Amino acid sequence: MMLSLPAIGEVPISISGADDDALEHTIRDVGAATHALVELAAGQELGLRGPYGTAWPLDEARGRPVVVVAGGIGLAPLRGAIRAMLDRPKDYPSVRLFYGARTPDDILFVREMLGWVDRPSFRMDVTVDRAGPGWRGHVGVATRLLRREALPEDGTYLLCGPEVMMRFTIEALAAAGVPADRIHVSMERHMKCAAGFCGRCQYGPWFICKDGPVFRYDRLSLLFGREGF
Template sequence: MVRNDILVPSIANVKEIINETSDIKTYKLFSNAEKAQKFKPGQFVMVYLKGFGEVPISLSDLVYEEDGGSLITLTIRGTGTVTKYMLSTVNIGDKIGIRGPYGNNWPIEEALGKDILIAGGGIGFAPLRPVLRFVSNNRQKFGRLVVIYGARSPNDIIYKYEIEEYKKIPGIELFLTIDKPAEDWKWNVGFVPDMLDKVKLDGDFKYFVCGPEIMMKITAKKLVNKGADPRDIFVSLERRMRCGVGICGTCQLGHYYVCKDGPVFSFDQVSQYMEVEGI
């Protein structure tokens, strides 16, 4: 039996909105709900807009305590009814509903002392941003830090205003890439998996991968071919989640419920289902 209280949204106030691209915005929400302080990178909330429904959105930054509550950051792309309405209508000062946090998290604690590779594609970099932030804040506790982020074009890159900050992280190996050449683009051209050929992967790595499902599959397979243990490759499979608590069954993947057993899985756990599901 599912407790009713976990299906009831808490109220969050929209404190800041950042325009990332033509169809992506970052929302900073203030919540004084006690459970909001329990977020871990990789988890998600169900965002509720009255009259439109709910949609699962991952945390896109660490949660910070602020004046008796928590500051929660969500980066949202307008792809469906709820998200398009939010991007076009919700303004600073408005209130929205959130429930959660739900799901598991990126295994950052298990990665202490290890080398870290972060590979994100498109808006898939958003759930990885808290991992990068955590590693940056605790840089001495980790080995090498390799960050690969790819987008279709320079205009599709999120968090452009943070790139200079990323470049200053001690020892970071940063690879930004776009699909096709563009004027004034001085970084790499190619897909995220292509960038793995530029990295010397001879350390003791934990790999964190998020993006379009085909990109995650190709990236994970390429890492395995380069000698990575599938148990050390982690992907986020946020798809078809509706209830967030494992009662509707729409997110079932093999014997897993993505919302409860994930959304973070090791490639070892889900590779066989990714093949069957045609990812």
């Protein structure tokens, strides 16, 4: 979705949840527009257009083990997909989440995730870059956890987070024998029109707003991580 405030700006923000009455967005305060958005009080108005672009490939993932790797705010765009899969355990019998956050205070959706771990189809590991007092979980990058696991070659892999995190994750998956066409990444670029007209989000032959943001990795592998793209 494109969220906007007059005289401030318009930014792309994923849908992090939805029901009949509301759309949920989870926003990290990093600059002028996101700051103004998170400062809004209940009842204030904002501009909203969309949704645009591609979604996580849940149809293709049906019946396969699913491995989700998320970093920081990257869990927000995946939350809806995880919820949908946990609601249909017959279709998605194994959902595995690896989630990395900077500190324990940065972990998103803590209460909700504690509910997810009760589901037999779900398993997760959370790791932080910097632990605080009282943290007894993993410390270090999520890829370290991945390297310890037997990763299903026929699984569907959903990745969202900083590009460098996705790059190391892809390397770990390749080392484990996971084919590039089983991996899906969500790409981030600056956007303006969000509808494939202005070229602001061009990435090689694609527009991330229209052809993405979710891409099957084998389509991007020649560009991914290369400077200038």
